[in-house]
Structure formats: C-alpha cells, structure tokens
Amino acid sequence: MSELSTNLTEIAHSSSTTIKEEFQENTTRDIYLFGISVGLLITFSSLVLSSWNFVSSRVYLATAGVVAVSLGIGASFGLVSSCGLFFVDIIGVMPFLAIGVGVDSMFVILSEWSDHHDKATVEDQLGATLKGCGGSVTIAALTDITAFFIGLSSRFQSIRNFCAYTGVALLFSYVCHMTFFLGCLTIHGKRVRENRHCVTCTPVEQNPQKEKSCRSFVCSGSQPTKRTDEESYCENIPRKILSAFVQHPVSKCIISVLFAGYIAISIWGCLNLKQGLVLNNLVSDDSYFQKYFKWNTENFEDTFVLSVVFQQMNYLDAGNIQSMTELLYTLEAESTIKDNSSLCWYHLFANSAYFNTSSNSAFLSNLQSFLPSVPHVTNDVEFSPDGTLIKASRCYVFSKNIRDTTAQGEFMLRVRELVDASELNVFVFNPVFIFMEQYVSILSGTLLTVGIAIICMFVITLLLMPHPVMVVLVTVNMLSISLGIFGFLYICDLTLSSITMIDLIMSVGFSVDFSVHVCHGFVTSGKPTRKEKTLDAVKTSASPVVNAGLSSLVGVLALAGSQSYVLRAFLIVMVVVICFGLAHSMLLLPAILSVIGPVGREVGENRNTGNQCRPPDEISTTTT
Template sequence: MTDEEVPHLPQPLALSPNYPMYNDMVRLYALTKDDGNILVPEKLGLLYNLSLGMLDNNFMFNNQKYNYTDFCVKDKDNPMKCNNLPNIWLLHAELLFKDPNHRSNPNLQFSYPVMYLFQRPKDIGNVIYGVNVTGETHEIVGAKVVTMHTFISFPQSPHLWSAYPAFRDSLYAYWKSKEAETGLRFVPHNERAMDDELRAVIVTAVPYAIPSTILMMLFVVFSNISADGPKSKPIEALLSVVSVWLSLFCTFGLLFFLGVAFNPVASTMPFLILAIGVDDAFLLLGAWRVTDERLPNEKRLGLAMAEAGTSITITTLTDFWGFGLGYVFIGSPAVQDFCLLTAVGVAFDFLFQTTFYVACVALGGRRDKEGGLLCCVRWWKKKPVKSVELDKQPGSQLAIEAGEKREEEEEKPKDALLHKFMRDQYAPAINRPMVKLISFAVYFVYLIVGILGCTIIDVDISPKKYVRDNSPIQEFVAVADKYVWADNVMPTFFVMRPPDFRDEQLRTRFNELVYRLEHTEYSIGRVSTTLWLWRYQQFLTDFRGVDSVTDFYDRTLLREFFDSFEYQEFRPQVKFHLTQNITNKEPCIRAFTFQTSYYGLNSWDKRTAALLEWRSLLSQYPEFDVFLSNIFSPFLIDQRTQIAPAAMQNFGSAIIAMFFIAVIFIPDVESVFYVILTLMSISMGVCGLLAHMGSDLDSVSLVCITMSIGFAVDFSAHVCYRYHRSEYITPGAKLRDTLESVGWPLLQAATSTMLAVVPLPLVPAYLVRVFFQTVIIVCIVGLLHGLLWLPQLMAMCDMKRTPLRELHQRTLVQS
C-alpha cells in the first residue's frame, strides 16, 4: 500500500465539537554528547530548523495515517498549520549569541534565570539548564541543556485518544533519528508518559503471576505425592493454590471497589499472598500426616487443626499486624496501598484456609485409604492388593495369617518418608557437637555481614526506581537529576497572612525574609526574584502627589497597576478580599505569592538541605504564615527524612506486637524469647544483605523489610510452638519430634515461596528486583534459622532433664 493509499483520519471526526479537548505538553531536552556548551549560534539555529521539520512528522497507527497537525496547537492565522511559537526563542537566541555587540546593549540584560528586555523581565529558567554565569547579574556564558516544547491540543475522540501514545512515540523516534547527523543527544519527556510507564511496570509484572501459579501447582502436587496412599495429598495441595486465588479475587474486588489504587509497588502483592497462603497449607497437610490413621476422620482433623491451626493463626496475625503497622507508620501512599492490599489479602487468605481449605482436607480424609481426593479423578484407579489364591477357605491357615498380617499393619501406621528422614537422620545430625560448632561459626559470620550491611545502607529515593530499567524515562531522570532539577529551582512562596505594607516595621521585616531567602547557599540572588511589591512601589513613584505609604492600598492605583500591559503578569500572584466591605486605602490583599531562584542543587542531599533551610527560615516569620511549593517533589525529600525513623518505628512496633501475639499463643517464656530473637536476627540479616546487593533504604526496600518481619515469624513460630508442645522430655527427643512435624513443611513452604517469584527477574525494574532478592534472602536465611540455628539453640539451652529415678524405672520396664 503506497503512502497515498493509506487512509487518513477523517478531518470532520477529528474536529468534532462533541468531544472535550485534551491539552498536554511534550518537552524535549537537547544536549551535546560530551555535555559541552550548547548555547552557540550553529546549534541553536540547527535546533530551530529541526523543530520546523517536526511539524511535518506523520506516523501509522491501526492502518491509519496520522499527521502532526492532528494533535498540535494550531496557528491562529492558519488553522491547518501548527503553532511553533514555543520554540521561536531558539531563533532569537541564535541572533543574540551570533552578534557579540548585543551584550553591550543597555536595553538587554542577558541574566539567568530572568533576562530583562527594556527593563521587562522574561523568565528563561524553564528553557535552559546547566548554565554557566558570571558577574553580579548572573550573565549567561553558556549552558548544557536547552528545552523545546510541543503543545498538544486535540479532541478526545476514540481514534485520536488511542493514537496519542503512538504520536508521542513518533515524536521521540523523529528526534532520535537526528542524533547521528547532528552530534546532539535528545531526551524526551512527558508527564503522561511517566504515568504510562508506571502502568507498564504493573502490566509487565502482574502477568508473571500465571507462570508462578503454574510452577507452584506443579511443586505442591509432586511434593505431596507419596507411594503410601494415605500420605499422598496432591489434589488437596493443589486446592491450596485455588484457595489463595479465591482470597486474591476477594481482596482486589473489595479494595478496588473502595477506591484503593494498584500501583507498581503493589504489583508484587499477588506473589506474596501466593507464598503465604501455600505455606499455611503445607503446615496443615503436615499436621494431618502425623496423626494416627486409625482415628476417626473428625478426630484427626481436630488434632491437625490443634497442631497447625495455632501456628497458622500466629503467622497470620503477625503478617496482618506487620503490614497494618506499615500502613500506619509509613508516609508513602504507594507503600500504604501495598500494605493495605497485603494486610487484607492475608486476612482473606486466613478465612479461606480455615474454611474452604480445611473442608477440602476433611473431604480427602474420608477417602484416605483410596488415596484422598485423587481417587475422584477418573483416570486414577487405586490398584487392589493382590492375594495369593492358595486356599480360598475362610478358615484356612493362609487366610488366618493374612488377616493377622493386615491387623498388624493397621496397628502400626507407616510414617511419611520425608518426615521420617527429618526425625531419624537430620535431627540427630545437627545435634552433634562438631556440627553445632561449625553451625554457630557460620552464624557469627552471618551476623558480622548483616551488621556491616546495616551500617552502610544509604537513604536514596529517586523516581528512577519506580520505572523499568529499559524505560526511556531513565534517560530523562539522569539528565533531570544532573541539570533540570539542579538549576532554576524556583519555589513559589505563598504568603497567606500579608503584612500591612503601610507599617514600616512590618514592611522591613517582610523584606528581611525575602533578603534571607535570596542569600542562602544555593541562591541566585535578587536578580531572580519576582515580587509584585517592589514593582508596585516603583509604579507609585511615577505619580505626583501620591504617598507610597498612605496611598498603598488605593483601589484605583492597584487596579491601574495590575491592568496595565507591563505589569499584568503579576495579577495572578495576588488575591484580594471582597472590597465592598473594606474602606478604600485600607488593606485589601488577602494573600500573594513571590518567587526566587536557586541553582547548583545537583543531588538529593543538596535538595534536602536546601528545602529544610527554606522551611527553617519561614518558620522564623510565623506572622506571615508562608509556605512553599512548586519545586522538585518535596514529598520525596520528606520521605528521605522520614523513612529511617519510620523504618525503626515500624520495626519496633512490630517487635512489640509480635511479643504480645507470641505470649498469647505460646505461653512459654523461652519460646517467646526465641521467636523475638529470630525475628530480629532475620530482619537484620535481610536489611544488611540487601545493602550488600546494592539496595538503598527507600520505600521499596522498606516494604521488603516489613515483609521480612512477617516471614521471619513464620519460620520461628512454627518451630518454637511445636518444640513447646512436644510431649517428650529430653532435648534430643524434642528436637526429633519438632523437626518430624514441621521440618518438611517448612522446607516445602520456603521452596514454594521461592518458586512463586522465579519469573520476576524477567521484569527489568528495581522495585521488582528488590522484592525478588528479599524473598530469596528471607527464605534461605529463614530456613537456616528455622531448621538449623534455632533448633540447635533450643536443644542446647533446654536444661530440663528427666530425673535419674524415672530413667532407671523406664529402663527396667523396657528390659
């Protein structure tokens, strides 16, 4: 199909007045590849010509041809032509820098960030960055970055709205295609593109929940198949994954209905709930297997729930409480949404595990002899036991011996193979003195590595951590971090309680505040300050017979000042009271704003220090009630200052909460001590190891540390609770009994948890990568604590010994 044959969007549809107009702006930052000076005539002229060529750009979308004119702001004189006025400054700048005589022109002050043409200020701080200045007036010598703007305006018809992202991509492709021939580098940016990129992280990560689910299904099925029919529970294990997905559906349905946002940080939540839910199922199945098969089904279910139900309840409460505390103490809305989603997901998972899934286990228990719920599958038929037909008479010797043999087998139920391995081989092995010595030496190394990691972790919050590694926005963030957010930082100061400017003392004090703001470490100075007050005072001096003090609030003068063409730019900066209730020449200004600029803030540490200094200055003038806004995300800076205290507060509150939960469900002082000690050890290790792997202390890692608290309790509470409930007396016997019951389920739980996040490294995003690292670290470190260090410590510190008399009597009875 030739270019002429490509159908174009019908113009009447594009211009239909029935659709609301959508307005937007696309910025393009141009800089040399060696970060050299770009304010030279040749490059400025080249950029302007390229901006004209951009107007002829077209692209294909859904087999339709679209032009630049379908989306741009139109020229007033020619509605079929795009307006390129936002970039006309490039042509003027080329002429200014081409003729050096312009710098000596008294009517032109080429200062930064405000230049003056015939004494009229022009803000140029939003078009050039990385500026080199000289002299008291900050005269521009050179710059690293120049900005071109494309203003967008189009009716939101279905065709245009769906094609708009493709239009932005075509613009980016146009400028990228010019890099080789110009020797320049072009970095596009659009506010809507940032939202699209955040959405792309979710769209990229969430579909991996499907392969994660498949992997978990395969693992739970094959890890629960046994040659011994009553011990084999593959279908029951498979239903645990179904139970988790039911809880996820309920969680998303409820919270999305209530308006909770699903952000990139929360995109890891389904994987977390999958891991937590299946862990509980392993415990319940493990408790079921160790019950006596000769007991009635209801009795076995009661014993299994008494054994595993308490552990499941403990871990659910601790997970719920940990994420609940994260919602309360962490100030980041993205983290709060994640914590809320996860806390509600944990609650729903507990509800389904203790109702739906317990019912599934009970149904399978009724057919234990036939292989559980697997016997309901058509292709599965339990093979009958073959008998030797030597004598079919009921009273024959063979029948009697066979009956006695079956009775003997029924009286001695078989142990599950892996449970037996944990009891007879693994538990005695880790209880040997030499193994303990090596084990605690390894723990000492782990402790040192974790503590060192906690000391080197830095607080670092940047937008680049919330987008994909291969996103074009990463390039923008790098340029913005170095230049855009560093230069021409122009906060807007809102004066909510203006002074009476007729009062010389109040006027002097207000000017003092402005002067101090103009002379901080990174201030550009008076040349960058935009304040209507000073221009108005100059305006009053042009009138004879007007007293600049007593006539300051004369309504006629105020109206003439703000309505004049020269000063009308100040009109939006001032808000007035309703003047009908105020006498003329009395204070009638309700609030106003002013600006002054700063530069050289090329790191978040500098931005944090500057913002805190500005706020400190403003707090010293409470009578004016001044606050600031419109700067590089102050929210990120507030997070930088609050994230470390919030982390400590969240961790401390979690420790206290876990202590009370453990006291309620494990009424044993030693066991509670072990739970809290393990929790602190695992959390410290996770934080330290994440630091060694390149993670910083930010909202993402804070989520992961909060998550590790819940996982840490999972590993320690099950072991401590079972050890406390053991009916054996000697530490070695307790250790074997504990690991027989929970050893294999813990190993299954950790393995399934790691399988749940196996696909996540395919998502090239920092937040997903840190989540993956955290899960792997927690599982490995948690297993070391739950199956090695904690059992060894409990057995070593358990001083309860059987009296010699009881040992002697027991020996006599056995003999």
C-alpha cells in the first residue's frame, strides 16, 4: 500500500497493527545512536580528565569509566533476558539512560582521588579515596537503583520490564566501577608514581627546562604536588565560580527569587498537565501513518468501532438472543454511542431466507451458507474445526466523535461496565483500548510509583546520611524536583503517559544523586561555621557534580537526531531533570546550608570517622 500511487489521487492508509509495527521499526532504527552517544561521552570525559601534565593526565581513565558502564549494560541484557523478561520496544531507551547516569560515579571518585595525591602509596591513596567518597557514591547508586526497582510495582508491563533492565544495568555499572574501574585507577596510580607517560607508559623526564621544543613538552611531565597539577580547567572552573557565587548575599537573594518563581510555574504546569498519548507520536515523523492520522483528524470524526464478542453462547436459546439484543440496545442508548449504529450478523441472518432454527445442524449449515453472501460480516463468526459449534461471534456498535483522551478513557470504562453487567459471556474490545488503559490509570499509577520511590529514598537517606537536617533537605530537594518535572511536562508540550512516567521515576533517583554529594561534603567538613562548611561542600562537590551532570547530557545528546517521539521526549525530560538537579544541588542547597546547616559537636565528630572530604586548600575564594 505504501508504494501504491496514481496520477489523480493521493492515498493514506492504516491498519490495526500499524502503530505496533511502526513503533518497533522506529526503535530498532535508532540503535546506531547509542554508538554515537558512547563516542561523545568518551570524548567529553577525556576532555574533562585530560591535562597538560602527560604523567598525571587521566585521559585513559575516561575510556575505562565508559567501558565499565557498557559492561553493566551488557550484563543487564544478558541476565534479565535469561530470567524470561521480554525486551519491549521502550527498553531501547535504557542504554542511553544508563550510559549517561552510570559515568557520574567516575567523576566523583576521580575528584576525591586527586585530593589525596600526597599519599605515599597507591594503596593508601585508594583507601583514602574510598573513605572520602565511597559513602556518597554508594548512596547515589543505591537511590538510582532503588527508584527503578520500585518501578517494578507499576501496573504497566512495559514499565516493569524497562525498570528491571535499567535497575540491573545501574547495579552492574556500580559493581564495575567498584571493581574494574578501581583496578584501572590503581594501574594509573602506579604509572604516575613511576613517572611514566600517560600514552606510551615509558619513563619521562620531569619537566626539563633547557630544551623548549614540542617534543620536550609532549614527552615530559611529573607527579602532582598539588590537586591542580592533576585536574583540568573543566574541573577547576566550576569549583571557583560556584564557590564564589553561592556565598554572596546578593546571590542568595537572586536564588531565592528564582526558586520561588520556579515553584509557582511548576504548580501552574501541574494544574494544566494533560494525560494520554497522541497515537501519531508513537511512529517516526516520516511514517505513512502520519499522513493518515493528519487526514483522518482533519476530515473525519474520531469515532471507535467497538467489537462486542460473545463466547460459548447457545444461539437457539431465545433467552440468550434476547439478552444479546438488549445489550446492544443498552449500548446504543449511551450518550457516547451513535443511535441505531449496531451491526450484528445475527440480525442480518435472522432477516434472511437462510434463517432456520429447527435444529442446531440446520442453523449452523444455513449460517455457513449465508455468511459468504454478506462479506462485511463473513469473519464475524468463528466455528469449531468440525463446524458443529460456534466458538465465538462478534457484533459492532459505533461511538460518537470523542477527541479528548480523558473522555476516551471514561468512555472505555463505561462500555465495559455495561457489558460486564450482562449475564452472557461477553466482552467489548477496540485496538485503541490498550492506549485508553493508560488514560484512566496513568495519573494514579504515576503518583503511586513516584510516591513509593520518594518514601524509599527518604528511608535510604535516613539510614545512610549522618544528620537528620541533611535528610530533610535532601527530601525537600527531591519533592521540589519532582514537582518541577510534573509541571514542566506541560511547558515542554508533553503529556503524562507511560513514556514520561519512566522519566518521572528516573527523576526521583537523580534528585538525590547530586544533593547527597553536597550534603556529604558539608557534614564531613572540619570547619566551625556554616559559611565555611558550605564553602567546603561546594569546593568538594562542584567539579564532580557539574561534570557528572554534563556527561549525562552528552550521553543523551545524540537522541536529538532521532525521528522517534519516544527518544525525543526522553531527551527533553532528561535535560530538564539534569538542569533542575544541578540547580537544586549547586545553588539552592548551598544557600540553605549557609543559613540553617547543622554545626556543632555532633557534626564535628564526623571528622574522626575517616570520611572527611577535604576541599582543595590551594583554591582561594573571596566571599562577602
């Protein structure tokens, strides 16, 4: 049909399987984008982690971090598939999500590693690194994994399968970072201590001053004597800018006003958020279904043909026939059903010369002779293999024009209610019901799943975060970000559907990720005042958090070239989630901590736990 054309007319067509077939093709067609995402992420990470010191440069560790996440994704596909969970089309989004989120731990670990450059041995440096950031990395990974495992409680099978694949992928990514990546980091530490080149691994001269040549520059280097010797500009700049900005009183006023406006806009967006999924969004922009959908919407009513299917029914029983007829009349009486719109093979047969109820064999024999003469109902009766029994049959009623998705969901529930009230073994069906199911349950299902996720995140933070004030602040951040995601769905011209529900589940874990690093830095700071402790927290967390957020954005950037609404919607929400997460953790949270952050004996005692994250002493920031 797609290749059929004439000189006089244009043709647009569709079938009951079009959306499924086009959605599957659309998902598999964008697989190549994952390769682009991996390439972009390796390039970005290499840029962030490289430096002009060719001994301490960590450019190869960028590749190791991305490989660790890729191993986790592969392990997830293998394990979850072997457990019998089917690969549904929407799982095609999972690699982009996992690759973007999974590398976050790499930046946190390497930032802490640079802070302990003065340790005598690699073992001591690695031990100090894990003492400093192991807790926050574990909390962040645990919250992400838990958020997706909670998604297994969703009533939608596709959501459950997606969350299973993604949760396991993030779990394996964490394991690979704690094993494979730390092993690579150990090799890096030994190479640096032996003063070997980051590319050739050969011993190099320690910054010779006599020969000023390109070869001398590229083939030289030294062990780091301070943190900035190992870090790049991409790591130093966020720390310097943010530590200066968040401490200024004017900045705090600006942050307060901006977030008040953010809350107001989010609430307005939530009040206007629509539910449902427009069907043409499930296919690519160049699909033949787009033309059909456009013409059908512009020129025809949005009506639905309801198949009323009767099973194991005796058609010679007058009581059954009366119940069948009354059911069709009851449906026609509904305000959403067209008057006198029923179409039933039995009524056509009863008004024909073939109709014979003298015996079951005569009824069936004459019916089999009648059906071929009426082509539009030929397929409406299903006989047993020997032709002596009617296994099932169907009649039709036609709805009125129903365009609003909420009204469509209510329509489906109403006709089901009427059919279920019948004493016959009967059900009603339309292929679009699978989408209407979302219209009536997506809001309650999303609120329930996200609510459970928030409660679990609160419990995890309560158990692992060493101060109750920090638990409250992380929870408030989590609620604020979730509110913003709901509200900005409307602003981004997206609806609440099973597709965006995945993003909302993801946002719960993300909202904890960034905040927990800042809170951990504040609690483990040895400074006596809120102002100094906040400055320590920002200096400690700004670089890894900002670069982790940017790496997540780079990981999904390739989706901008997709023709799939699912992938583009995921990209939009991912950008919103990351931007809100960074804004809350790097702007709002430090501003609040500088005012009400916990200080005193109970916080200072954390210095004795061995978990102190020391900010770089060489960075001087002027604050007011």
